[in-house]
Structures are given as C-alpha cells and as structure tokens.
Amino acid sequence: MTAPEDAVPSEHMDPAGHSLADAGLVAPMDRQPDLPAADAVSEKVAALTPARREALWQRNRETTFTIDRLIAGIDRLLSVQVDEIIHHPRFQRLEGSWRGLIWLVRIADGLKAVKIRVLNLSWRELTRDLERAIEFDQSEAFNKIYTQEFDTPGGEPYGLIVADYEPSKHPKDLETVRAFAGVVAAPHAPTVMGCSPAMFGIDRFRELVPTIDLPGMFLRPEFAGWRSLRTGTEDTRYLGVVFPRILMRLPYRPDGSRADGFVYRETVHAEDARNWLWGSAAYAFGAVVIRSFGTYGWFGDIRGAGRDLPGGGLLDDLPFPWFTTDRPRVAQRPPVEAMLTERQERELAELGFIPLMTARLTSYLVFNSNQSVWQPTRYDKPAARANAKLSSMLQQILCASRFAHYIKVIARDIIGASTTPETCRDRLSAWIFNYTMGGGSETSLEMKSRYPLQSAQIDVRELPGKPGHYALIARLQPQFQLDEMGATFNLISTVRQQAQRAA
Numbered sequence: 001m002t003a004p005e006d007a008v009p010s011e012h013m014d015p016a017g018h019s020l021a022d023a024g025l026v027a028p029m030d031r032q033p034d035l036p037a038a039d040a041v042s043e044k045v046a047a048l049t050p051a052r053r054e055a056l057w058q059r060n061r062e063t064t065f066t067i068d069r070l071i072a073g074i075d076r077l078l079s080v081q082v083d084e085i086i087h088h089p090r091f092q093r094l095e096g097s098w099r100g101l102i103w104l105v106r107i108a109d110g111l112k113a114v115k116i117r118v119l120n121l122s123w124r125e126l127t128r129d130l131e132r133a134i135e136f137d138q139s140e141a142f143n144k145i146y147t148q149e150f151d152t153p154g155g156e157p158y159g160l161i162v163a164d165y166e167p168s169k170h171p172k173d174l175e176t177v178r179a180f181a182g183v184v185a186a187p188h189a190p191t192v193m194g195c196s197p198a199m200f201g202i203d204r205f206r207e208l209v210p211t212i213d214l215p216g217m218f219l220r221p222e223f224a225g226w227r228s229l230r231t232g233t234e235d236t237r238y239l240g241v242v243f244p245r246i247l248m249r250l251p252y253r254p255d256g257s258r259a260d261g262f263v264y265r266e267t268v269h270a271e272d273a274r275n276w277l278w279g280s281a282a283y284a285f286g287a288v289v290i291r292s293f294g295t296y297g298w299f300g301d302i303r304g305a306g307r308d309l310p311g312g313g314l315l316d317d318l319p320f321p322w323f324t325t326d327r328p329r330v331a332q333r334p335p336v337e338a339m340l341t342e343r344q345e346r347e348l349a350e351l352g353f354i355p356l357m358t359a360r361l362t363s364y365l366v367f368n369s370n371q372s373v374w375q376p377t378r379y380d381k382p383a384a385r386a387n388a389k390l391s392s393m394l395q396q397i398l399c400a401s402r403f404a405h406y407i408k409v410i411a412r413d414i415i416g417a418s419t420t421p422e423t424c425r426d427r428l429s430a431w432i433f434n435y436t437m438g439g440g441s442e443t444s445l446e447m448k449s450r451y452p453l454q455s456a457q458i459d460v461r462e463l464p465g466k467p468g469h470y471a472l473i474a475r476l477q478p479q480f481q482l483d484e485m486g487a488t489f490n491l492i493s494t495v496r497q498q499a500q501r502a503a
Contacts, residue, residue: 075263083267087275096279097164099248111294123165130179142183150187157405161191162286168198174225185235188401192240194280205244205338214347230352230375237374240394242285242354245278247335250319270324281356296449299398305366313367332363370394399478425460432456448479
C-alpha cells in the first residue's frame, strides 16, 4: 500500500501535529523559493505563531541534547578502550622508546657533528645472539658495532650507544650484560642503559625508600651476580646503568588540540603515577651528552648543575606534571618515577649505578655523577684510589674513547704507507700534542674544550710473531673533571699493515 502523493511525512510534523509544509517551512519539490534558503526559512519561522515557534525550537533543542548525549557516551566508551590500549605494558614500552628517540633527534637537530643511527635489536634478540656465539667477538652485535665501523676503513665509530634495555638481577640478564660490555669495549663505544626495578628486588622504583640499607642489601647472596659483574672484567668501565625512569609525556587531556575533535581524558592514577608513561633514563643521559658535544665539541660538561646556568648534567626540557592539591597548579612534580635522597645517590654511585636526581628546590632533574658499572680497585694510597675512581667514571671514558677512535684511524693510514713504528709514534704524538695543555681550575670551559687533554703519551710497537701488526698504546689524562684531580687512561688497540699494491 503506498502513501497518497499529498501525504506529509511524519518527520515534517511538529509536536502539535501540524504540518511543516502548511507552515511554509518545507517547500514542494516543484516550487523554488524566490529568496535564498536562509532568508526564506527565517521569514517563515517569523511568520509562525509564538506557540508553534516555541514547540519547534523545543524539539530542536531536545534533538541536539540527545545527539550530544549519545556522542558523549560514544566518547566515554572509546576512552575506556583507548585507556586499555595505551596502558598495556608492551604498548607503553614501545611508546616510551619512540618518544625517547624523538627527544634525542630534536636535541641533535641542527648539530652537524652529531649523527643518530638506530638499530632495532630487542633484548631477547641480543641475548640469543650472544648465547649462540662461542665468544662475544663472534656475535652479530660485535660485527655491527666493531667490525663494520671501528675496524673498517671509512667506518664511523660510535661515540655513545644509548641501549633501551632494562635488565634485572637474573643471572641470564647479567650474563648478557657481561658479554655486551665486551662488545662495546672493543670499539671504545661507551654505552648507557636502564634497569628494571627487579634489579633491586622490588616491583616499582617508588619502593626504594630511604630506610633501605643499600650497601647491606647488595651483600646478600641474590646480588652475587651483580658483584661479580662489577669486578670480573674491566670491560664494564664502558657501561653505565641509569635509573629511575623518566616521564615521557603528560597524561592526555581534552584541551582542544586534537584535529579529529575526539574528547579524550586519559585515566591515570595521580597518587602513585602507576600507569603514567615512563621511559628509560638512558635517553636523558644521551640528551646531556649530545647537548655538551653540541656546545663544546666535547663530552666533559655532563654532570652537576651550576647556579642559574643551563648545562652540565641538568635536564630542564622534560614534561612537568603537577601534584594533586586542593588549589590546582600549586606545586610541580619532578618528572621522575622515584625521588632519591643524597645519601641514596652516594650509595648507588658506589654500587655502580648512575642515579638521576632532582635539582634542589626545583622540579628539574640532574646527573651529579656518572659512575660506570666497573668497581675500581681499592689502593692504600689516597692518590691511587682517587685515580682509580675517576678512571671508572663514564665521563672520562667518553673523552678517552673519542681519542681512541681518531688514533686508530690516523694510525691505520700511517702504517698503510709502510712507515716504521717509530715514525708512526712520532706522527701520532705530534698530532695529539695539538689537543694538550696543562691547566687547572682557572681554565675556562671553552679552552678546555679546545685542549681537552692535560697530558698524553703514545707508543707504537710491532706485535711479536705477527708481522705487519702493531699495538697502539695511548696514555691520556683528560682535562675535564669537577674533582680537581687527574685520571690517566691506558688505551690499547691493534692495527695491521695493509698489503701494498703493485705499481
């Protein structure tokens, strides 16, 4: 049964049952209005009686409210689903890694001397690679980092490796760390990584309360693997473990910045920040190193914080949340997962960690120390103890490693020209003398960056039983330190003489 042609559809009826066509609001299809559409509708609405006009507007308001309510309900359902996705540990791990990488790229933007390269190598893949290799120098990781760059003419050795790993104190994890330390020590590539709260036998870094006796805790049998790692090989001088984790972004809020108009308020636990987006503090250390190298062309100024001065180990470009208070935005919250005391900082540095601290009376973060994993040998003489401690600092390893890269490249070119070991030594000594200047605390940072060594000595020897192979021994004392004491490094590398082509 079909509707009569002159019947008015129900959607064209107002609540009182009057036809909108009768009111002149819906024109017949075969009749065109003389005025523009907006003017025509305005005139016809004005012609309605007050009662019918009110009924029409009431209906429109109810329809609008209904649509808004339905959209808000959809937004709530979508928000719950989005919360489930972005708060999943695997998703947070992925997002934190990408945001850390973007942060480093942004800091390095415009610095021509800084190159960032990315290697997609998960902890599981690294562990499998090192386990399958008979020795660490037969692994694919060693081939990527040492053979293809440091040991290949034209290669570009790595000045710093930021490894987004979080090992625990599990023996399998520590064995991977030990082998990986050998991989990065061979090409003199200092490396920083994070650590899991399980490294301390806890579930969250917030559980690392000041009442815990850290030195006593690490004497327990379950921490024997960590103690063995620190004393077993000097390769761990090239490795730094940084914690606690840092805040990678603030929780999402409906501030109108989204282009799609989706109203999303991320549900987070403000009291303990349990499901906030935390990322590895290794990125923070990398940011400090890149900034120092971009400013001075050197790695010396990467710890401590001057009064009202940027630089050093200070971080002031992280997102800052606010504490939950009755009056909003009263106190900023440091963007770090746990706030450590000065006593904890000293103890953790002695235990082979690089703690990320909050700067006094601010919400900024700062690296006051950069102790490597290696536990320095304890000597009876104070000067020897101080030298051993400084030589185990990652700051000094970074400086010495940079020279090791250049010495290797220059020596390769010199020895390839069939010169004697004595000639190679003299040429290398003349080159490194250009970067050497005796100085003290009165020397400016700019001068120390131009002359980053207090003293240097180079020796070249032919290896017995290996014709054409030479050992390079460099004794370097870096200029940069805040301790007013010197640390001397002995760097050893080998270079083989290239076969001469026939004329």
